Amino acid sequence: PRPVRAARGTTLSAKSWQTEGPLRMLMNNLDPEVAEHPDELVVYGGTGKAARSWEAYDAIVRTLETLESDETLLVQSGKPVGVFRTHEWAPRVLIANSNLVGDWANWPEFRRLEALGLTMYGQMTAGSWIYIGTQGILQGTYETFAAIGVKLATARGLSAADAANASLAGTLTLTGGCGGMGGAQPLAVTMNEGVVLIVDVDATRLARRVSKGYLDEMTDDIDDAIARVLAAKAEGRALSVGLVGNAATVFPELLARQVPIDIVTDQTSAHDPLSYLPEGVSVEEWRELAASDPEGFTERARASMAKQVKAMVEFQDAGAEVFDYGNSIRAEAKLGGYERAFEFPGFVPAYIRPLFAEGKGPFRWAALSGDPADIAATDRAILELFPEDEHLRRWITAAGEKVHFEGLPARICWLGYKERHLAGLKFNEMVASGELSAPLAIGRDHLDSGSVASPYRETEAMADGSDAIADWPLLNALLNTASGATWVSIHHGGGVGIGRSIHAGQVIVADGTPLAAEKIARVLVNDPGTGVMRHVDAGYPRAVEVARERGLRVPMLPDAD
Amino acid sequence: PRPVRAARGTTLSAKSWQTEGPLRMLMNNLDPEVAEHPDELVVYGGTGKAARSWEAYDAIVRTLETLESDETLLVQSGKPVGVFRTHEWAPRVLIANSNLVGDWANWPEFRRLEALGLTMYGQMTAGSWIYIGTQGILQGTYETFAAIGVKLATARGLSAADAANASLAGTLTLTGGCGGMGGAQPLAVTMNEGVVLIVDVDATRLARRVSKGYLDEMTDDIDDAIARVLAAKAEGRALSVGLVGNAATVFPELLARQVPIDIVTDQTSAHDPLSYLPEGVSVEEWRELAASDPEGFTERARASMAKQVKAMVEFQDAGAEVFDYGNSIRAEAKLGGYERAFEFPGFVPAYIRPLFAEGKGPFRWAALSGDPADIAATDRAILELFPEDEHLRRWITAAGEKVHFEGLPARICWLGYKERHLAGLKFNEMVASGELSAPLAIGRDHLDSGSVASPYRETEAMADGSDAIADWPLLNALLNTASGATWVSIHHGGGVGIGRSIHAGQVIVADGTPLAAEKIARVLVNDPGTGVMRHVDAGYPRAVEVARERGLRVPMLPDAD
Ligand SMILES: NC(=O)c1ccc[n+]([C@@H]2O[C@H](COP(=O)([O-])OP(=O)(O)OC[C@H]3O[C@@H](n4cnc5c(N)ncnc54)[C@H](O)[C@@H]3O)[C@@H](O)[C@H]2O)c1
Ligand SMILES: NC(=O)c1ccc[n+]([C@@H]2O[C@H](COP(=O)([O-])OP(=O)(O)OC[C@H]3O[C@@H](n4cnc5c(N)ncnc54)[C@H](O)[C@@H]3O)[C@@H](O)[C@H]2O)c1
Known part of the structure; x- marks a missing residue:
């Protein structure tokens, strides 16, 4: 146990921003300003941890500090287990948290394995290093x-x-x-x-x-x-x-x-x-x-x-x-x-599903600089990018006034398919031009339209009865890995408990390079795209409309390409 | 229902060998010479299917025929559900089969969803398009x-x-x-x-x-x-x-x-x-x-x-x-x-675990040409590459004499960590030089050391009690996706039934190009590497030895770099 706080400014501890990003975000998750029980590595949600143990945390930090831009670190339930040579389009970190084979997916077995030191509860954004304090959920x-x-x-x-x-x-x-x-x-x-x-x-x-x-x-x-x-x-x-x-x-x-x-x-x-x-x-x-x-x-x-x-x-x-x-x-x-x-009912079928059908959900970004001015600049950029969206304007304005940052300054807002990449590309330009003082980490919650199977929450009462089908979050994770995300995670049980969900996360570092722009143009289109895809498959008419209007390719949609 | 047979020779139906490979291997899985009940799309293992329905099969074929070399097709339990723009290092196909959230991972729920047309049973190599007939299991x-x-x-x-x-x-x-x-x-x-x-x-x-x-x-x-x-x-x-x-x-x-x-x-x-x-x-x-x-x-x-x-x-x-x-x-x-x-006991703890600790398991390849002479040439190449391996020599010789090919000619043999890529690179050279008449599809079984969590089979009685931890196969799938495999899959239930396993597969097409060689040098090292990693983490001394001798980077291994 020791107080952890992410570095601020532009001096790197790692070899590039692509590895500095996950390093700072891991540390930020454990910042006493952010985490609920930092000494026990618990970030939020009762027992949701960022790393399995302090030894594991130290080893992750050590590894990230030396990781090359064509290497990938594997993290198994908060413990770094291998480093492999990949390539520069590949994620720098791949994470799997709390996953258990179905017949063993219950709390007693999970706790037995946890007590043996073999797993940890990763919740959603705790073990995937993109929790940004209470603001994350506020929106x-x-x-x-x-x-x-x-x-x-x-x-x-x-x-x-x-x-x-x-x-x-x-x-x-x-x-x-x-x-x-x-x-x-x-x-x-x-x-x-x-x-x-x-x-x-x-x-x-x-x-x-x-x-x-x-x-x-x-x-x-x-x-x-x-x-x-x-x-x-x-x-x-x-x-x-x-x-x-x-x-x-x-x-x-x-x-x-x-x-x-x-x-x-x-x-x-x-x-x-x-x-x-x-x-x-x-x-x-x-x-x-x-x-x-x-x-x-x-x-x-x-x-x-x-x-x-x-x-x-x-x-x-x-x-x-x-x-x-x-x-x-x-x-x-x-x-x-x-x-x-x-x-x-659950809140998703009651209020949120229509947004999910458009790939809409909590999109977020954090200023790796630590400078609140960077977030203020992104707030202005968002308002310029989507001038017609009154609801968004109200939120961004209120958030700018009322939200106290915890840890690295960050912002969240709901954007959908073929919207997020516009923000991401703009942010990347702002990093390149120096308008922002350092890169951003751009991610999202696991409360999401395409990356979750959770029959008591995100996928409760799906129109076609497909609530429990877990192929979708796995495809989301594979696709984000194939699209250029900086880190990708697959979790079990987050939010609703062991046995009740499978979900995936992605974070991409906008470091201002042309390569980052290429990656952003894919990840921030494809990731919400899987949400529209999932709701098209389940038969939501709004999702079919969005797929047609915004050009999502679904092979078995009548009159597809 | 109709008889399906993969094309032979070098005339492409798809735009490149990277998409012709999965196309021919899908068709080969359904070849009446290979599949147990081709009319019902059942390849093997009782109900293990290659595609959800004939409509889904047709849509997959149509999509693969037009897929570009920077696009990726997603397949959800045998149905093509989306096409996304990725990049040339990314897999061309990503597959998730039969996955269910833990509390719903049982046969009655699976059958209910199957009857609704929402899933299929992918077994292991059936739904991941690398079944090669009975020879696959023979070795x-x-x-x-x-x-x-x-x-x-x-x-x-x-x-x-x-x-x-x-x-x-x-x-x-x-x-x-x-x-x-x-x-x-x-x-x-x-x-x-x-x-x-x-x-x-x-x-x-x-x-x-x-x-x-x-x-x-x-x-x-x-x-x-x-x-x-x-x-x-x-x-x-x-x-x-x-x-x-x-x-x-x-x-x-x-x-x-x-x-x-x-x-x-x-x-x-x-x-x-x-x-x-x-x-x-x-x-x-x-x-x-x-x-x-x-x-x-x-x-x-x-x-x-x-x-x-x-x-x-x-x-x-x-x-x-x-x-x-x-x-x-x-x-x-x-x-x-x-x-x-x-x-x-199960056969893995009884006889196979020591091989798994070295990343050894059933490695296989198929001649996309359809020409048995291509396999004969690879047999010779294997014997030349590993002249000191008497056991391997006996198998390759016997197989050459006794194995009747079913569908596309193929070969299987057990190779481990830092062995498989030598074979893959040699094969790729042989494609480039024209020694082989067409590319090979190189894959493996899901009976494997690093890509399976299956407490009644591959991970029965692990030394540390980690039998049911399913992070490992997910990390394997993510890593293969990040390393350049041509297609990657994550399955639930194959071999041992719904609720009892999670496993991952990968196939890479050796098309003779320098890019394929780069990908092979990563995938065929990293994929068996996850097997060694998994057994290091579980505390098998032989795995620790192999990691040290052959240079696998495991951050928390004492004296790791
Ligand atoms: N809907 C969503 O999008 C969403 C998002 C995040 C979390 N959640 C869920 O909300 C829950 C809370 O998450 P959190 O991060 O705030 O967890 P937390 O552990 O930080 O907070 C839980 C709070 O509940 C209090 N509590 C416990 N038992 C109580 C009782 N009997 N009466 C009154 N108070 C009691 C605790 O003192 C604690 O303050 C979790 O189950 C989480 O999965 C839902
Ligand atoms: N150990 C391994 O590596 C491994 C590999 C592949 C498959 N398997 C497992 O082996 C099993 C068989 O796989 P398969 O592909 O051969 O399946 P299959 O369905 O093709 O063959 C099963 C055979 O069992 C016969 N059968 C069924 N009930 C019987 C009974 N009561 N008495 C006698 N015969 C009976 C059927 O007629 C059929 O021929 C599966 O459970 C599979 O998961 C194990």
């Missing part, structure tokens, strides 16, 4: 709550045009979990002008979000919390209040008190039952109990989740908008014995 | 039986030197299943000078092997069969006899009669319970019953497997050498209720 959460605002307004009878500009003003949202990702929820709701009550067992997590400007206020008194949010709701004033408490207790309590809640969701780390605190266990006892009796702890956690989800379903019965926010809490509650758990 | 089976000869001789007290040259003369082997792969067993045993009795329910399968010279004789009379094999065993004469019968009936019967059997194994298609005929069902009723009542059929098949495996365990109790030949029959028998099923 996605902002988009989701914006879509809910539109939906509620439409339900209230507003015209399509009016609904499109509707906000969450006057609504009250209830959610749980204010950690690495969940901590984006309060700011996302207030950016949409709504009121939110967020419940977390751990006061330090709430305090952290207050200090960073993601959460307005906190309290450990439920009456006080209710009074504050109801006042704001009545005034139509945006406000976020954190309440210290166990969601399994608080959710049913609020239901019983008939607090007028409009929207209910949750982002506790339910996907890993050891990271969900059961009722009757204190935060202090948590880790020891989970370690000493994982099976017993799991049972208790699932029973508490069942209680929480029961309240969520009953909020829905009472008319609230309720959704699973991608943490498998429905599946765990069902294992905990609550039969109605799947009666509310 | 592996020959190697395995040779290793058993050595083991039995050592057990009889022979010196190491004498044992190394021991054959199976005077021994009797019992096995089941004479299909696409299993049909190699009789010839492999007789090439090792032993006697073998092989049981198959389907007389046409046995007759086919007789007609091809893989099986000497067949009968449907058990007394007759016993008399013939015992006579040959007594005389020390090599002989193979096929017996028409159900292994679940015949194995216990032979045990009860105390026939002096030395070696027992099985290669029925046990990995897929619908492809194993239960007792009491006739070959004629098979397909209809399996289709109309898959669950009931599965239960009956497992009960029969339990009977067969019980006999196998009791043969072992009686002193025979017994092993599972990679078809999951132990796991299925256990599901069928037989508790002692796992008392005999």
